Amino acid sequence: ANAPTVGTGQWTVIVGSGIVTDPTNPRSGVTGLSVGVNTFQWTITNGSCTPSASNVSITREAEPTIASAGVDQVLCATNSAILAGNDPAVGIGTWTQVSGPNAANIINPGANNSGLSNLITGTYVFRWTITNGTCPSNSDDMNLTVVAQPNTSINLMVGDVTFCSDQRPATFDITVSNTESGVTYELRDGATVLSSQQGNGSLISFANIP
Numbered sequence: 001a002n003a004p005t006v007g008t009g010q011w012t013v014i015v016g017s018g019i020v021t022d023p024t025n026p027r028s029g030v031t032g033l034s035v036g037v038n039t040f041q042w043t044i045t046n047g048s049c050t051p052s053a054s055n056v057s058i059t060r061e062a063e064p065t066i067a068s069a070g071v072d073q074v075l076c077a078t079n080s081a082i083l084a085g086n087d088p089a090v091g092i093g094t095w096t097q098v099s100g101p102n103a104a105n106i107i108n109p110g111a112n113n114s115g116l117s118n119l120i121t122g123t124y125v126f127r128w129t130i131t132n133g134t135c136p137s138n139s140d141d142m143n144l145t146v147v148a149q150p151n152t153s154i155n156l157m158v159g160d161v162t163f164c165s166d167q168r169p170a171t172f173d174i175t176v177s178n179t180e181s182g183v184t185y186e187l188r189d190g191a192t193v194l195s196s197q198q199g200n201g202s203l204i205s206f207a208n209i210p
Helices: none
Strands: 008-015 036-045 052-060 073-076 092-099 115-117 122-132 135-147 155-158 172-177 184-189 192-198 204-209
Touching: none
Parallel strands: 073 135
Antiparallel strands: 008 036, 036 052, 092 122, 122 135, 155 172, 172 204, 184 192
C-alpha cells in the first residue's frame, strides 16, 4: 500500500482471515491466511476528514489431494482396461502414459476411472497427476501388463501302466509337448495341484503321478 504523506494508515481484515503483523505499516506481512479469498483494507485517516480506503485480496489455494494411481494390473490377452486412480477431493486429476510398447488410448484423461483401449502385449506405465492452481502438483504411477494368451494347442501323452493289486497306489508319467515358455502348467486332481512346471517351449514331463 502507499505510505500516507498526511494522516495515518491502518490495515483491517474485511473478508476471510489473517493476522497483519504490523497494522500501521503499508508493507506489513500477513500470517494465518484461510483457504480461499482474504481481503484486506488499507484506510488512511486524518482527524475529522473523510477517510480514504483501498482493498487488496490474497487468495490462498489448498494443497491438492495426494495422488494414488491404484494397484498394478496384469491382464490376459486384452486390448482394453479400466484405470483406478483416486477421486481428488481437492484439485483436478489427469492421466498420462509414461511408457509402453505402443501409444495406448486414454479415453477420458480427466476421469480417475478412465477406460483404456488400443492395448497390446507388454508393460505400460500410466501416471495419475493431481493439480490445484499454483500449488505444487503430485503424481503416482501404476504398471499395467498385458500378457499373451497361452498356447492351448498342447499334446498329452499317458503311457500304459501295469501293476498288481497289492501295489496300490500305482504311479504313471504324463508328458506334455508343444508347451509355451514362461507359462505354468499344473496337473490337478479337482482343486488340488499335484504338480506344476514352467513351460520351456518344447516338452515337459510329470513323473510318478499317483
